[in-house]
Amino acid sequence: MASVLDALWEDRDVRFDITAQQMKTRPGEVLIDCLDSIEDTKGNNGDRGRLLVTNLRIIWHSLALPRVNLCEFGCMVKCISKLRGQTEALYILTKSNNTRFEFIFTNVVPGSPRLFTSVIAVHRAYETSKMYRDLKLRAALIQNKQLRLLPREQVYDKINGVWNLSSDQGNLGTFFITNVRIVWHANMNESFNVSIPYLQIWSIRIRDSKFGLALVIESSRQSGGYVLGFKIDPVDKLQDALKEINSLHKVYSANPIFGVDYEMEERPQPLEELTVEQPPDDVEIEPDEQTDAFTVSVPAGHPYQQDREPVFSEELGLAIEKLKDGFTLNGLWEVMG
Known part of the structure; x- marks a missing residue:
């Protein structure tokens, strides 16, 4: 594998x-x-x-x-x-x-x-979040006899009475099998432990050792190329552990959990959405007491107003539309100015 x-x-x-x-x-x-x-x-x-x-x-x-x-x-x-x-x-x-x-x-x-x-x-x-990806020795893994779980980590099996065969006499401890790694720790000294992410497992199989059949895990070269042996009795339990680890490793390989969880805050909108057409400056003309600016500004032919007859303006020297009663040319120039 x-x-x-x-x-x-x-x-x-x-x-x-x-x-x-x-x-x-x-x-x-x-x-x-x-x-x-x-x-x-x-x-x-x-x-x-x-x-x-x-x-x-x-x-x-x-x-x-x-x-x-x-x-x-x-x-x-x-x-x-x-x-x-x-x-x-x-x-x-x-x-x-x-x-x-x-x-x-x-x-x-x-x-x-x-x-x-x-x-x-x-x-x-x-x-x-290196614990998801790196093999760790003697890390802070256990608290109150329980595995300190990583975010999104789930324990699938806990096996008691597992011997670590790294020394001649072996060390008795506990095995945790999760969805991202395998963890073993010694019962007498919880700081004597190892965390092996599936990401760093090169091979896992059952081999014969001087202690009998053992579960042998070989880590990748990037993690140091460790060869770790664990003895689980009886043999049926050993084989079940191998089968479970292989199954979880296969699931992990299809969709690894790298542990880098980061969500962006609200992202800025595209520039096109932030850019709006600037409306023209609003200019409000305040008419004097005798001038209705709306009436003056309505063009000839508008449905709100009927055409008025042309008259000659001596002041301008040309024909203009007759002004309404109460309006003067001077008043109109003041409004339009």
């Missing part, structure tokens, strides 16, 4: 120029945020691109060219924001296979803090 880690590279490597297939999310990977107008300032200065934030990695890709830069959360050493000229930029220092890379991402459209809040917050959630 090979671990899902065989195919899982998304949070372990820094890769460049990946294919469109490699950009797709894998089972258990969730897209958390998508940021447009982001520039890879150090690697592709002046080239506008898009930054994708998932629970395992961040991906930057150019919008104009098929180049893709990729940076995984598991490789991040430092993630800070700095002022670059008049614009704040996100500096990310990574280390992969003993090689260091520095990335500088700049928001081409300033004013949005999501470039920093999304990446830094998700990276923090990744760092604080």
Whole structure:
């Protein structure tokens, strides 16, 4: 039985120029945020691109060219924001296979803090959820004789009287089988324990040992390549445990739980929805006591008004429509002015 880690590279490597297939999310990977107008300032200065934030990695890709830069959360050493000229930029220092890379991402459209809040917050959630993904020895796993459950973790079986065969005499302890890992701890010393996520299990089988048949778990090379033996009596119980672990491992492999739970707050609306047509300035003309501005402004032929006969205006020297009683030319100029 090979671990899902065989195919899982998304949070372990820094890769460049990946294919469109490699950009797709894998089972258990969730897209958390998508940021447009982001520039890879150090690697592709002046080239506008898009930054994708998932629970395992961040991906930057150019919008104009098929180049893709990729940076995984598991490789991040430092993630800070700095002022670059008049614009704040996100500096990310990574280390992969003993090689260091520095990335500088700049928001081409300033004013949005999501470039920093999304990446830094998700990276923090990744760092604080390593128990889902990493093999741990002598960790704080047990409290009041019970397993300290992780969010979304469920215990499917608890087996008492399990011997850890790491020493010549063995240590008697308790076995927990959950939906994300296997945990064993010594009954006499709860701090003597091991947590093995399904993500780090390379193989699990029943083998013969000097103590008789034992459940042997081999961890991945990334987790140290440990070979851990556990003796469970009787043999029927041992076989049932193997069958249950294999079943849960298969379910986990189909839809892994990586433990990085982060939900974005209400996302800003698109610019098109935030942009509204600005209405013209409202100008209110206050007529004097003898002038009705609405009556004056109604054009000839309007259904609210009948045409009036033309008369000659000596003041203007041309023919105009006869004014209503009580209106003067001076009064009209004052209103229209």
